[in-house]
Amino acid sequence: MKKNNLGNIVFILLVLLTVIVWFVFPPINDGREDFARTYAGEVMGSVVIVLMSFSLFLAARPKWAEPYFGGLDKMYQTHRRTSTSAFLLLLVKILVVPITLENWRLGNYLAFVSFFGIVAIVLPTLAPRIPFLNKLSGPTYESWKKLHRFIGIFFIVGYIHALTIDALSAFIAINWVQIFFIIGAISYLYTEVFGGLFKKSVPYTVEAVNHPNNSVTEVVLRAKKDPIQKQRAGQFLFVRFLSDKHMNESHPFTISSAPHEDVLRVTIKACGDFTRHLFANLKAGTDAVVEGAYGMFDYKTGGQKQIWIAGGIGVTPFLSFIRDLETGLNHDVDFYYTVRHRDEAVFVEEIKAAAKKHERLKAHIRYSSTDGSLTVEDIIKNAGGNASGYDIYMCGPLPMVQAFESKFREAGMPAGNIHFEEFNFK
Numbered sequence: 080m081k082k083n084n085l086g087n088i089v090f091i092l093l094v095l096l097t098v099i100v101w102f103v104f105p106p107i108n109d110g111r112e113d114f115a116r117t118y119a120g121e122v123m124g125s126v127v128i129v130l131m132s133f134s135l136f137l138a139a140r141p142k143w144a145e146p147y148f149g150g151l152d153k154m155y156q157t158h159r160r161t162s163t164s165a166f167l168l169l170l171v172k173i174l175v176v177p178i179t180l181e182n183w184r185l186g187n188y189l190a191f192v193s194f195f196g197i198v199a200i201v202l203p204t205l206a207p208r209i210p211f212l213n214k215l216s217g218p219t220y221e222s223w224k225k226l227h228r229f230i231g232i233f234f235i236v237g238y239i240h241a242l243t244i245d246a247l248s249a250f251i252a253i254n255w256v257q258i259f260f261i262i263g264a265i266s267y268l269y270t271e272v273f274g275g276l277f278k279k280s281v282p283y284t285v286e287a288v289n290h291p292n293n294s295v296t297e298v299v300l301r302a303k304k305d306p307i308q309k310q311r312a313g314q315f316l317f318v319r320f321l322s323d324k325h326m327n328e329s330h331p332f333t334i335s336s337a338p339h340e341d342v343l344r345v346t347i348k349a350c351g352d353f354t355r356h357l358f359a360n361l362k363a364g365t366d367a368v369v370e371g372a373y374g375m376f377d378y379k380t381g382g383q384k385q386i387w388i389a390g391g392i393g394v395t396p397f398l399s400f401i402r403d404l405e406t407g408l409n410h411d412v413d414f415y416y417t418v419r420h421r422d423e424a425v426f427v428e429e430i431k432a433a434a435k436k437h438e439r440l441k442a443h444i445r446y447s448s449t450d451g452s453l454t455v456e457d458i459i460k461n462a463g464g465n466a467s468g469y470d471i472y473m474c475g476p477l478p479m480v481q482a483f484e485s486k487f488r489e490a491g492m493p494a495g496n497i498h499f500e501e502f503n504f505k
């Protein structure tokens with residue numbers, strides 16, 4: 080069993096165990112008319128609480144848990160899955176449990192508040208997948224994030240509802256679920272209330288701001304005192320700048336410098352409000368706050384033969400890999416860097432120079448507007464017609480990464496050999 084899958088496996092086992100606990104220690108049949116439906120509803124409600132507690136736990140970004148999921152970006156993928164499963168199960172639960180409109184007590188009102196609160200938050204969260212819902216959460220990621228912050232309150236209200244309704248008597252099962260409620264509630268309070276006391280937010284200064292082309296900013300950051308801890312090349316950080324309110328938002332960026340450098344470099348493509356504002360306004364001398372480093376995107380854990388694929392600004396972790404080659408390269412790497420136009424490519428000369436210096440690194444720069452789009456067929460052909468013995472490392476626009484992943488899988492590449500960094504937490 081791979082360590083980086085252990086977290087997901089434990090989550091699945093805990094969900095199964097929750098169901099098993101309810102069946103091994105069933106509630107006392109008190110003779111009520113809808114006993115079976117109430118029982119089924121309580122089992123589902125318990126699983127919803129367990130899944131939501133996982134989501135809240137992962138949203139607290141516990142750094143120590145990264146190796147068990149394969150990095151923080153993968154933890155956010157699991158967060159999306161547990162949240163979506165909890166939401167769908169909640170909808171099924173509503174259909175299953177007997178609901179009466181008479182004799183409402185506190186628990187019923189709380190259920191109503193919790194359910195509609197969760198629906199109002201989760202539907203817009205699914206927005207990237209259901210475009211018309213985008214309108215509900217507002218146009219920006221920040222407005223979506225602000226709305227998302229209330230989910231824990233409805234989780235807590237939902238649990239209090241479970242305690243204040245006419246629930247079935249199931250001492251062991253209810254206490255088992257209580258453990259998860261406590262984990263979820265503490266995680267939520269940590270994220271939103273007291274986490275700041277423990278989180279390592281480290282003060283930096285912007286030492287230099289460079290523009291390698293007309294849409295990319297390279298920011299050079301120097302620690303005011305102790306720097307953040309970097310474990311390996313290719314990790315990412317969260318940074319905010321203290322110059323004005325637009326820039327005081329924490330955003331994730333890959334560290335494109337090497338771990339041994341005494342400064343941090345991030346290379347940022349202007350694509351939305353924050354990054355465009357930064358491109359136009361960030362100045363040397365600005366104070367910054369950095370959190371990290373996170374991430375497990377690490378070619379050094381892969382096999383001898385490797386293929387690296389960077390699309391657009393997805394080149395940043397590979398820049399860090401290349402800048403870290405001080406002691407040489409112990410892998411045979413075909414590095415494909417693809418952008419639409421020549422002027423979109425950044426640090427090409429540096430990549431070519433590294434390929435000249437390290438003969439095991441072969442750089443293939445592809446301008447799709449003139450050379451045609453890079454395809455998996457091209458890559459496999461170049462690998463001698465069979466890439467199954469290779470490890471693939473990809474970073475780039477999500478549709479590109481997803482399309483490449485499914486093509487490599489179709490070509491018989493084992494899933495465990497395909498590694499990618501998602502530039503997306505939503």
Ligand SMILES: Cc1cc2nc3c(=O)[nH]c(=O)nc-3n(C[C@H](O)[C@H](O)[C@H](O)COP(=O)(O)OP(=O)(O)OC[C@H]3O[C@@H](n4cnc5c(N)ncnc54)[C@H](O)[C@@H]3O)c2cc1C
Nearest residue numbers: 220329330331332333346347348351352353354395502503
């Ligand atoms: C692990 C990781 C590493 C990244 N590395 C780089 C990099 O090296 N260079 C680079 O140019 N970009 C990188 N990104 C993407 C970068 O974070 C977004 O482009 C940037 O945050 C967009 O902000 P915006 O307001 O300009 O754009 P918007 O249009 O507001 O957002 C575009 C998308 O970026 C994401 N995003 C926006 N704000 C945040 C936020 N506060 N936290 C998390 N995600 C957000 C959302 O998916 C959103 O849909 C990385 C993202 C991740 C998750």
